[in-house]
Amino acid sequence: MIVLGIESSCDETAAAIVRDDRAILSNVVLSQIDDHRPYGGVVPEIAARSHLSHIDGVVKQAMAEARLSFNDLDAVAATGGPGLIGGVLVGMMTAKAIALVHDLPLIAVNHLEGHALTARLTGDAPFPYLLLLVSGGHCQLLDVVGPGQYTLFGTTVDDAVGEAFDKTAKLLGLPYPGGPAIEAAAVDGDPKRFKLPRPMTGRPGCDFSFSGLKTAVARLVERLGEAPLSHQDISDIAASFQDAAAGALVDRTRNAIQRHVEIHAGIDGAKRTLVTAGGVASNQYLRSALTALAVEEGFHFAAPPPALCTDNAAMIAWAGLERLRLGLTDHLDFAPRPRWPLDSTA
Amino acid sequence: MKILAIDSATAACSAAVWSGDGIAAHRFETMARGHAVHLMPMVRDVMAESGLDFHDLDFIATTTGPGGFTGLRIGLAAARALAMAAKLPIVGYSTLETVARSPRRDANRRPVLVVLDAKRTDFYFQLFKPDGAAMGPPATAAPDVIAAAVTPQNPVIICGDGADAVFETINAYGVQLERSKGPDVPDAAILAQIAHSDVGSDMKFQFKSRPPEPVYLRAPDAALPRR
Numbered sequence: 275m276i277v278l279g280i281e282s283s284c285d286e287t288a289a290a291i292v293r294d295d296r297a298i299l300s301n302v303v304l305s306q307i308d309d310h311r312p313y314g315g316v317v318p319e320i321a322a323r324s325h326l327s328h329i330d331g332v333v334k335q336a337m338a339e340a341r342l343s344f345n346d347l348d349a350v351a352a353t354g355g356p357g358l359i360g361g362v363l364v365g366m367m368t369a370k371a372i373a374l375v376h377d378l379p380l381i382a383v384n385h386l387e388g389h390a391l392t393a394r395l396t397g398d399a400p401f402p403y404l405l406l407l408v409s410g411g412h413c414q415l416l417d418v419v420g421p422g423q424y425t426l427f428g429t430t431v432d433d434a435v436g437e438a439f440d441k442t443a444k445l446l447g448l449p450y451p452g453g454p455a456i457e458a459a460a461v462d463g464d465p466k467r468f469k470l471p472r473p474m475t476g477r478p479g480c481d482f483s484f485s486g487l488k489t490a491v492a493r494l495v496e497r498l499g500e501a502p503l504s505h506q507d508i509s510d511i512a513a514s515f516q517d518a519a520a521g522a523l524v525d526r527t528r529n530a531i532q533r534h535v536e537i538h539a540g541i542d543g544a545k546r547t548l549v550t551a552g553g554v555a556s557n558q559y560l561r562s563a564l565t566a567l568a569v570e571e572g573f574h575f576a577a578p579p580p581a582l583c584t585d586n587a588a589m590i591a592w593a594g595l596e597r598l599r600l601g602l603t604d605h606l607d608f609a610p611r612p613r614w615p616l617d618s619t620a
Numbered sequence: 621m622k623i624l625a626i627d628s629a630t631a632a633c634s635a636a637v638w639s640g641d642g643i644a645a646h647r648f649e650t651m652a653r654g655h656a657v658h659l660m661p662m663v664r665d666v667m668a669e670s671g672l673d674f675h676d677l678d679f680i681a682t683t684t685g686p687g688g689f690t691g692l693r694i695g696l697a698a699a700r701a702l703a704m705a706a707k708l709p710i711v712g713y714s715t716l717e718t719v720a721r722s723p724r725r726d727a728n729r730r731p732v733l734v735v736l737d738a739k740r741t742d743f744y745f746q747l748f749k750p751d752g753a754a755m756g757p758p759a760t761a762a763p764d765v766i767a768a769a770v771t772p773q774n775p776v777i778i779c780g781d782g783a784d785a786v787f788e789t790i791n792a793y794g795v796q797l798e799r800s801k802g803p804d805v806p807d808a809a810i811l812a813q814i815a816h817s818d819v820g821s822d823m824k825f826q827f828k829s830r831p832p833e834p835v836y837l838r839a840p841d842a843a844l845p846r847r
Contacts, residue, residue: 312844313843313844313845314845317840317842319689319840319841319842320840320842322689322690322693323693323834323840326693326697329697330700330701330704333701333704334704344705359690360689360690363693363694363697364693364697365697367659367660367693367694367697367698367701368697368698368701369701370660370698370701371660371697371698371699371701371702371704371705372701372704374660374663374664374702375674375702375705375706376705605661606660606661606664607657607658607660607661608657609654609657610656
């Protein structure tokens with residue numbers, strides 16, 4: 275089985291082709307970051323226009339790099355939401371058109387399901403597993419039972435962790451996007467120099483909160499005075515922030531691990547797996563912290579390589595492939611969904 | 621000649637197949653939203669009803685805007701991907717030209733002013749000669765600016781789904797307006813007919829002369845952060 279995936283729900287125009295033996299035959303990602311950087315964030319209308327300008331070229335490139343023609347495909351998958359609807363529509367219409375012309379099954383993939391299942395494309399992650407999904411728009415702990423089968427354990431009550439990275443970067447005068455900038459600055463920083471709050475830590479449940487941490491960084495920057503921050507200050511704040519954010523994520527994930535074990539008591543303990551995904555999951559400091567947690571709790575740890583943590587279409591093709599196997603296809607009248615929780619009961 | 625035409629740029633959604641010397645299948649619905657849901661099933665239905673396969677087509681025609689940003693992108697993304705997937709040439713026509721060149725018995729030898737609703741205080745407009753040739757570029761403007769632009773022409777046929785909203789203002793400038801009873805929004809059947817006529821009548825017709833590029837007429841709403 276070979277599936278073409280299309281992703282256009284935020285600021286990356288992407289197309290990829292994957293095969294059921296987990297081979298990624300092509301994976302094209304066109305970033306719009308340069309278009310949005312002057313605005314300090316993604317501008318929806320600019321993103322939508324850019325997706326329309328580039329989507330055909332990106333799809334053609336993905337087909338060419340895989341040395342395939344549309345006739346070789348078994349299905350077309352595209353992100354159907356959640357996300358910036360203008361971009362989602364462009365990708366979805368492109369997928370519908372290819373599906374109609376070549377009489378292929380269409381799969382509308384939940385962008386979050388794309389992230390959620392990537393660890394099964396890049397390694398072994400048998401169902402059920404515990405997922406920490408962390409990105410600029412989302413921060414959730416989910417029990418993953420199978421494609422389309424998710425239980426939300428916890429989510430953020432205010433900001434997503436990726437937003438906290440972006441806002442902290444802005445406060446420190448670091449470039450957009452903030453995640454990679456904070457990680458780079460933190461390399462020479464002392465994570466112990468500033469004590470920042472780790473919101474919700476020690477409390478029961480699996481919910482997150484990051485607005486307090488962001489505010490604490492703002493106060494700290496203010497307190498350090500009028501003079502521009504020194505290189506060392508910036509590095510130390512970045513490292514302290516990263517440590518606090520990772521600490522909060524680890525604390526909440528530990529609670530979720532307990533819940534996961536309780537729910538799936540009958541499952542062979544040797545197969546228990548903690549998966550992380552989403553743009554923030556590319557952060558190496560967080561990956562180390564989660565690896566340590568998994569070891570401590572007797573879990574395997576699985577995380578896609580960083581390039582497949584950030585938005586891409588290989589994850590959409592793979593989620594499409596997993597759904598296709600179960601016969602979960604969609605019709606040409608699929609309505610893109612700007613909001614689309616993985617756990618519809620939550 | 622066999623043509624698939626689509627439009628979803630304004631308050632309607634349509635698809636049509638032209639085959640030989642007439643429309644073989646046609647779907648048209650007025651709708652404020654839902655174009656992304658309805659357009660592709662319409663394309664599937666007109667293709668099935670006409671009995672044609674995509675590789676039987678000579679080319680695809682699409683509107684390019686101006687209109688709703690979301691709607692025009694739905695149509696353009698669909699049309700371009702259909703052309704890519706079926707390896708067909710594609711032509712784009714503006715919504716203003718499509719409405720201007722819609723058949724109307726009342727338009728004889730008078731300029732045609734097309735005014736389309738832009739969901740703001742401004743309207744999309746363009747003036748065309750009686751034969752359908754553009755007299756100026758498409759633009760977006762308030763009713764009194766449109767009136768000033770139209771004043772040298774008199775009398776004028778006015779049409780488009782923004783015509784009624786600007787009628788009084790333009791009339792007050794002394795321009796004698798005749799409200800056309802013809803179509804006020806684009807229709808894929810008419811688009812197919814226009815494209816057939818253009819391509820059929822011009823041995824040297826270049827598809828590249830009418831690229832399927834979006835016509836937004838307005839920059840994205842985005843403010844640069846203050847420093």
